[in-house]
Amino acid sequence: MGTSRTGRWRPALVLAGLVLAGCSTTAPATPAGSTLPVTATAGYPATVASCGRDFSYAKAPTRVLLGNYRTLKTLDRLGVADAVHGYLLGPDDRGVAPGSLSKDLVMVSPDTVPAREPVIAAAPDLFLSFTEAQLVGQGKLSYDDLAGIGANAYVMGDYCMASPVNRSIDTVYADITNLGRIFGVAERAEQLNRQLKDRVAKAKASLDGRAATVAFLKVVGGKVYAIGGYPVSATLDALGLTNQFADLPTTFAELSAEQARAMTPDLIFVNYVGDEKAAIAELAAALPDLPAVKGGRVHGADENLAQGGGVGAIDSLEAIAADVKNARR
Known part of the structure; x- marks a missing residue:
């Protein structure tokens, strides 16, 4: 489990967690x-x-x-x-x-x-x-x-x-x-x-047992949202990684300033569609003091891969595994 969070979650009115x-x-x-x-x-x-x-x-x-x-x-x-x-x-x-x-x-x-x-x-x-x-x-x-x-x-x-x-x-x-x-x-x-x-077994094996707490986030209109449910939950569990937002009661929820300050993920993935670098920069601007941001441990997660489910969900898992494998420690 990741570190404990405080405060109440504010569910976002976003279709089935998007990102259904x-x-x-x-x-x-x-x-x-x-x-x-x-x-x-x-x-x-x-x-x-x-x-x-x-x-x-x-x-x-x-x-x-x-x-x-x-x-x-x-x-x-x-x-x-x-x-x-x-x-x-x-x-x-x-x-x-x-x-x-x-x-x-x-x-x-x-x-x-x-x-x-x-x-x-x-x-x-x-x-x-x-x-x-x-x-x-x-x-x-x-x-x-x-x-x-x-x-x-x-x-x-x-x-x-x-x-x-x-x-x-x-x-x-x-x-x-x-x-x-x-x-x-x-x-x-x-x-x-x-x-x-x-493919999933090979992706997990490629991490050589690396332990890491991972946070999936998305920036919408300047606000930061946490993503904890499926497919994030499935991906991180299958790869043997810890989900920062495993206790999130909804798939997708706005992250309060207090919750943001309490986060200590080893790695951050920011969901994006289109421009990965812009999404990472937007997240860094919103949460500049997070250790993972300062340490350059923020990566993009392409929503296009997993959105249709099935084979795409495994494509996304492999992409996440590759970034974790090559991430700074």
Whole structure:
């Protein structure tokens, strides 16, 4: 555990912690670099739970809407990316989709929490969300809206309203397993999980047992926010590192001046999108007296890596491990 903190946490109103008919007749293509053919299985009907709700699948989805386009990387590794019809933009995309996305994919809405109308018009058979906050209803998209068009929902990363704040790296593997069942590629999912677990083990081994207390922070509008829950909790636990904010009752919360002064992390990671150097400089300006800041032990954590969950969460973990390994002592 990290050092004790004092004062009351002030939760930030930020989305989910930010940073939240038969077998298929055509087998998906084998992903690049794979040696195992991808074939649809006879595993239908299948029931897969998400956020306490059971969803039934009679066949593999063929018209998927992504709550965050970054989840496409995981579907690609499973060989089912062709099932994606469209996507929503993430909270840090500022309404602009990356040019690297295929022009065949449709931006259904620039809003992370979409209105119901564009989603209904897109007629997905699966909404693959990155946070249950995208299904809040109250004039926006809801579970009932999806049920009305015969669409299922699955929330990546177990970013559910009722889920515990601190979750383990097993959350990633559970997602891969569930996606394997949903798309009828269970064998491919098992192979991918083996590969991901091997990557995590190698990342941890690269640290040679180094002990360090790590703080994840983000600066928004001049205010400093602490990040303690998933995926930070999963990443640090999997690497054998200590989470400065392990006792944070919410994933993301504003850090008071008193709490900032009480911090003694060995390393700081500042979440950013876009300009890493600017994010580090902004954090240093906000907390210039912290020993980690004075010692040059502040690194950037690219939110783009983990935001879509799945494979991206492991990419992020490896990047964190590399920075810890090379950090000043």
